[in-house]
Amino acid sequence: MFFVTYLRRELRRRMRQSVFIMLGLALGVGLVVTVMAVSSGMQQAQGNVLQGLYGIGTDLTVTKSPPPFKADDNNGFRITMTPSGAEVCDNGKCSSGAQTIDNLNGLSYGPLPYSTIAEVAKLGKVQAVGGGLVLTDQQMVVPASVATGGALPTSTSFYVDGVDFTHSTLGPYTDGKVTSGRSFAAGDASANVAVVDSNYASAHSLKLGATVTVAKTPFTVIGQVTQPQGSQPPDVYIPLARAQALATSQGKKLTGEVNSIYVTAVSAADIPTVQAEIGRLLPSATVTSPSSLANEVTGSLANTARLTSSLGRWLAVLVLLTAFAVASLLTIAAVTRRVREFGTLKALGWRSRRVIAQVMGESAVIGIVGGLLGVGVGFAGSAVIKAVAPKLSATVVTATGQHLTSATPSGSTSYDPTITRTVPITMSAPVTLDAILLAVVLAVIGALLAGSIGSWRIAQLRPADALARVA
Amino acid sequence: MYELTQVTRNYQKGRRTVSAVRDLSLTVDDGEWLAVQGRTGHGKSTLLHLLGGLDRPSSGSIDFDGRDLSGLKETQLTRVRCESFGYVFQTFNLVPTLSAAENVEAALVPMGIRGPERRRRVGAALESVGLADRMRHVPTELSGGQQQRVAIARAIVKEPKVLLADEPTGNLDEETRDDIVNLLEKLWLERGLTMILITHDSSVAKRAQRVGVMKNGNLSILRDSRRAERRRPEQRKAVAPEGEPEPAS
Known part of the structure; x- marks a missing residue:
């Protein structure tokens, strides 16, 4: 099939650039997968703490x-x-x-x-x-x-x-x-x-x-x-x-x-x-409800969970956007370099739609491979976190219901004693199927986004202009 | 075949309007070989782009086989390009990643021709340009002359009515130039093509039936031997002497 042959040859010709885009996307989605894995691990740990308090199956x-x-x-x-x-x-x-x-x-x-x-x-x-x-x-x-x-x-x-x-x-x-x-x-x-x-x-x-x-x-x-x-x-x-x-x-x-x-x-x-x-x-x-139960857990577990959901999420989004931007710029650069080629194809009678499909096909392949690499990066990130993460603890504070009063020369002081229980947590970061699917989808979306920006340029391209630029 | 009526193509250069083709009227007969000469920047390539449906005139009409190209929708124009025109470029414009056969096949892809028939026609086209043994070679593995032959095979494989060649020998040495011109002439004769060829080279232009010169966007006909009987390439050495330019008709 001509489409596949052309696609394969182009990717092979631009191997270095394609690999660079794939790695960029892989890094971005890999970080998202890792953050999702840590977040999932945090939720699991919180769930365990709360299950101990309220039992399995309690909604x-x-x-x-x-x-x-x-x-x-x-x-x-x-x-x-x-x-x-x-x-x-x-x-x-x-x-x-x-x-x-x-x-x-x-x-x-x-x-x-x-x-x-x-x-x-x-x-x-x-x-x-x-x-x-x-x-x-x-x-x-x-x-x-x-x-x-x-x-x-x-x-x-x-x-x-x-x-x-x-x-x-x-x-x-x-x-x-x-x-x-x-x-x-x-x-x-x-x-x-x-x-x-x-x-x-x-x-x-x-x-x-x-x-x-x-x-x-x-x-x-x-x-x-x-x-x-x-x-x-x-x-x-x-x-x-x-x-x-x-x-x-x-x-x-x-x-x-x-x-x-x-x-x-x-x-x-x-x-x-x-x-x-x-x-x-x-x-x-x-x-x-389960969501409000989670608020009862404090300590480094809760801090890490907050850190994951705030800093980690934004960091992942930032890296992902950077990867998308780099992929878009490189795709635009590639399309610009291929203006002569696309102009020639249009002169041969190729419709813009067909040329765009060719570019989008190349982008989709880059996205899929980038996404799969991203899953690998995510698994690696998860393994690293499991290996190097410090021990965390979850703290649950409950009131004893007692009230202590101490008389002093300047008056009396009183306090309500509480019981603080701290549970050690081994941090885990399981990569879920949802995270894997999201990684691939994100990478493909990123690559297609980059491809569509390049495609927009192709759609605007008049064959005479493209060929004149060559001359 | 072609009937151009008062065709003008203007370009904006900043605030200035430049006319690459100015009020040009021209008739090209079916099966004619027209060579267009002229200095750089006088509108030769623009004229070829207009004839090939790669560009649209700012005013005037380009009638091709009863259809005004300037009034067609982009999809209709693409269809005409796909079915009726074959292009040969000075820089060959081959897709560098594709083999000779695949480059030729690229011209058949938008025509919706099935695989086996496509391969048969690609083989025949490459054979007709003498490159049957170079089908799997990519452009970098071919000489300039061979690359231009692939480009010619790509232009003729879809059996177009018109072959448009923009400086097809501009990047070739003398010997290869003669080979390519001989090949083009042979194809023109054998296939009954209408051929419009842009060239700086007078020795190439001399081989055409009619020779025109573009100057400041206007075309003047230098020589017209259309009435002469078509002869075999080796017999077409005698060239009529160049006369005074006369307006294109």
Whole structure:
């Protein structure tokens, strides 16, 4: 076929220039692929962190804000330390002197009746619903008194998750894999048994049969679970009924309550509908979607994700535009050099359309090869990032629901302690099929853009002018 | 075949209008060989471009086989170029990446002729110019004379009515020039072509039936021997003496 023969010969003649354009396009699209790969890796890492918090398959999380803490009322838990002594007030009941505190709090979220789960399950487009208690066990040794300017006692805490294992397969616990011992059984619903996260177990030397104290109550460790790398799971899982019995929220027991409801929609497209319906059913609740969950993750992971989406994206766009511009300039230069040739072809009776098709064909081949090379550059970039990228961390900060007040000669200072959990993340940059397709499409578009600029010149070219220029 | 009536072709050079062809009227008969001489810049190539549908006149009409070329749409003009005209250029204008056969084939591509027939006609055309054994050679592997032969094969392969040659021997040595002119004359005689040839070379122009001179955009006929019977090339050595120029007709 003449078209193919002519195309092949021309590309071979302009091999160096063609390769230069291909490499330019490859660099541009390769960078786009790399940035997309890093971005994909960031999303994956964020997803892992959030899955640890909310469990696999959860599309929406329903929570309720706790009532605001008021320093002058008798509700909630308050520790006041002065040089004359310490006072701990729990739901208006105060006690003085040195003491050990071990509270299981659910004050990060407000309580929701357990029956709410059934109400949400009745909504349209809802596939599954589960509930649980997201709690923090906080332990503190309160001294008899604190000298003026002295350091406040620090608390130790760990995450506790009340698991409704008899009714639901949603929630943070479902994300884990039992690596030692056993999981919860139906008969454990009211037992003081716990499954601990393997990282927490190893940090605190908790073996099977060991005891972990939650709200001053000993729980026997029956199993260990391992959560996916990069996730941010609870430390200790206990049966929901036991959590409800032991936990408090602003001084009130959480019997018959949950504070997190996990919802799966029938399809991803139904998530907004379900979110709106839950909002109507529970006007005072907060319905969190996957996109808003991502905002809860901070730390170097979030910073890198932001860097990737801002600097990386613009850098890729800049390189891509430069590649397009260079390809266009080189194509125009090539067309200008071939004016005599195109003028002759027009004199032979070639229509402008046919000459343009020839140039566009050459550009398309350059684009396709450039795109494929770009995919290679993208894979190489991804591999380099995996090899040299520093370890990242994801940080999730949650409130403990406590309020500490310290009296000083100049007045009192108070703060609401929070728990910061940092999870190490191994950075990955997977090249997706979407990225590969986009790379090839971008390169072809770039090359065709360059070709069309050259073609415009050909269309404008009158054969007499072209031949006169030769003479 | 051709009837040019008061054809003018103006160009803008800055604010100045330059007339490359000025109010030119000319008739060219079917099967005629017209040679046009003249100094550089006096409108020879412009006239050839107008005759070949590569350019349009600023005013006047160019009637070719009953159609006014100046009034045709670009696609119609392209079609006429494709079917009726064969061009030979001074610098050969071969596509450097294509072989001799492919260069000749390029002229048949827009005609929609199928592959086997195309190849047959390409072979015949190259054979008629004596290059049957150089079909696979690219232009850089051919001498100047051979390249011009390929260009001539490209011009005649589509069996045009008119062969337009712009200084076809301008880049060739004397011996090769004679070969090429002999070849053109042979093809003209054998195929009944109408041939319009631009040349600086009087010895080439002498071989034509009619010789004109372009000066300041006007064509004057120096010699007209159209009434003479067509003879074989070797018999066409006797040339009528050049007389006083007379207006083109």
